[in-house]
Amino acid sequence: xxxxxLPLDRPVTTVMLFLSIGLLGLISYTRIPQELFPSMEYP
Numbered sequence: 001x002x003x004x005x006l007p008l009d010r011p012v013t014t015v016m017l018f019l020s021i022g023l024l025g026l027i028s029y030t031r032i033p034q035e036l037f038p039s040m041e042y043p
Contacts, residue, residue, distance in 0.1 A: 007014040
């Protein structure tokens, strides 16, 4: 199965894959400790 054919044949699988990647990204972003963010100085 071609990489371009998979999303066309299985659109629900593709949507679920992207939603799960986004959800994992949001969860990991909220769990980053404050010390790991770079220090910022506002003008």
